[in-house]
Ligand SMILES: CC(C)[C@H](C(=O)O)[C@@H](O)C(=O)O
């Protein structure tokens with residue numbers, strides 16, 4: 001259903017336009033084709049549905065799995081989660097999802113299913129992720145799926161509930177940004193080096209408010225898996241999403257995947273014809289353009305506690321004294337102290353304790369192959385360096401199975417790597433895989449925030465090949481030195497194509513897809529038009545103590561660390577807000593220097609931060625929940641990360657963007673301990689003692705919703721007719737997106753121990 005317009009459009013414009021359900025005064029609704037669900041960000045969303053007696057609108061477009069909380073120890077004796085998951089909160093969260101998928105009739109890849117894995121690995125692997133679709137998940141790295149030319153972005157838990165209930169989301173159009181990478185990559189570099197290099201250049205706020213399209217000859221030459229690693233980390237560059245135009249490499253990757261359009265009914269050809277239209281038109285407008293030469297990229301790692309703290313492996317730790325901005329200088333000093341590094345230290349002389357190969361960035365088969373190749377290049381006796389613990393965590397059960405079929409596991413095991421089961425694992429350590437304080441890790445994951453892999457743990461981000469090199473030498477290492485000139489594929493590794501391995505070309509038509517092709521799950525929806533429900537506390541005038549802060553890039557791991565994400569509630573998280581800064585890790589006592597612990601700020605209702613990019617990183621809605629529970633209803637900052645910004649509004653909170661000079665003024669006011677007044681009706685901030693007012697801007701529609709306490713789901717369901725109309729058009733234009741087989745499989749997925757790997761076609 002192309003939109004009639006002659007202006008050249010970007011890939012993002014096209015996918016956005018193709019999903020418009022409704023566009024009214026201030027609220028634009030887009031349709032969501034694919035919804036991935038995991039255990040951390042969904043319990044409160046299902047609870048919301050249950051309370052409102054709402055069904056899941058499109059179970060056939062929804063796929064659930066468990067990934068964050070699950071242990072990665074051997075599942076040979078796995079019977080059920082109750083006996084397998086020792087940690088009670090993790091068990092409860094996984095248990096809640098198992099209960100919810102049954103109650104709402106969703107397809108679920110549980111721990112007994114070989115298809116279980118990290119959400120962002122299993123979507124593409126199954127062909128659930130398709131070009132030109134909109135893909136969401138309560139997880140910031142949903143950006144991964146943009147590698148297929150999908151518009152894919154992370155959402156908070158309230159939005160998860162919104163999508164479950166309505167299959168739509170209110171969306172503002174983002175800016176268009178293009179990052180063009182041209183030329184041939186130098187030896188020893190791969191897509192992780194490209195994306196770390198990019199984030200080092202643009203910074204973690206560089207993509208704020210934008211969807212990044214990655215283009216150029218370097219990107220076009222990459223495999224799908226390498227493209228996924230790049231789009232995965234667009235969120236680390238602050239972007240709403242990352243996208244790459246689909247091409248023959250994309251089509252080849254998808255062909256024959258279990259949930260890709262089928263050939264026998266002609267849908268594959270129709271789909272490819274449509275997918276071929278999904279590239280930016282010549283002359284399309286980009287608000288921001290960045291040009292990068294591949295030859296400038298070196299094997300890259302991080303030295304600090306933000307993904308933008310990058311340096312070439314051949315480099316040295318930077319000196320905070322060289323930073324012009326005082327906030328940046330203070331941030332660098334803190335990062336160096338946390339990381340236990342000195343300015344000027346040679347990166348290659350830094351010793352590690354652990355090596356982690358896995359995560360949604362680099363837990364795919366090609367990542368494992370690339371690390372195994374480094375090990376194999378050192379000969380059959382290559383071993384992990386003395387005293388180093390190295391682990392490999394495949395991104396899904398199928399990646400593990402394929403690696404075992406290729407013999408890669410043997411290379412790892414012989415070298416002394418621990419070969420684990422699929423999950424998020426030490427990327428974030430919600431399960432038992434964690435760093436101890438001060439332990440240093442060479443990691444293929446995507447975030448190096450303080451405490452990310454374990455309280456006090458020190459993370460250096462890098463490519464799988466570089467992690468393998470570090471594991472072998474015990475130091476951060478330039479992989480080129482380990483490989484020498486021998487970077488060709490190693491004879492010990494027999495590489496099979498995914499399609500060959502899955503044997504999908506020969507597989508019978510997918511029985512799941514046939515089973516539910518006409519799956520219409522809308523019958524349970526109430527007939528009458530819903531009134532706009534006023535479910536949130538109204539925000540009109542807020543008067544209160546303002547808490548002064550000056551921290552740039554406040555990430556949501558800092559606002560609330562992982563151990564508090566295991567809750568099934570939205571409330572009670574006030575104590576967790578800024579936990580690691582507020583409390584002494586050893587004694588548990590309050591840190592008297594931190595502003596949240598000082599009078600009168602303990603009772604603050606407003607947060608004034610002069611540092612930019614507040615709320616970056618993860619999509620956890622637990623961040624605004626924690627601030628809200630602490631008592632904070634309004635956050636003022638120079639800029640916000642998109643997901644956090646949206647999450648605030650969903651909870652009746654007001655995030656306000658103000659210019660730096662006004663923030664400095666309000667910060668100074670806050671330091672005096674006097675009250676500020678946020679008058680949303682009149683769009684002004686009244687300073688203490690009649691010192692005047694500062695006007696602000698906020699989107700009219702959002703303001704209207706806050707003032708009236710309007711709940712988005714109720715508002716959206718007023719557009720039921722438009723949603724239904726869109727769905728009929730979607731069925732006619734893109735029939736392969738309907739009834740893709742999940743609706744009726746909810747209760748039937750295999751449970752029990754994971755089957756031993758077999759070189760045979762899969763069971764779908
Ligand atoms: C748990 C989830 C909300 C979070 C995210 O959104 O990124 C997690 O996956 C992470 O990597 O921190």
Ligand code: SF4
Pocket residue numbers: 067068118139141359360361423424427428445446
């Ligand atoms: S970033 Fe880490 S924790 Fe988050 S989804 Fe990816 S693997 Fe899981």
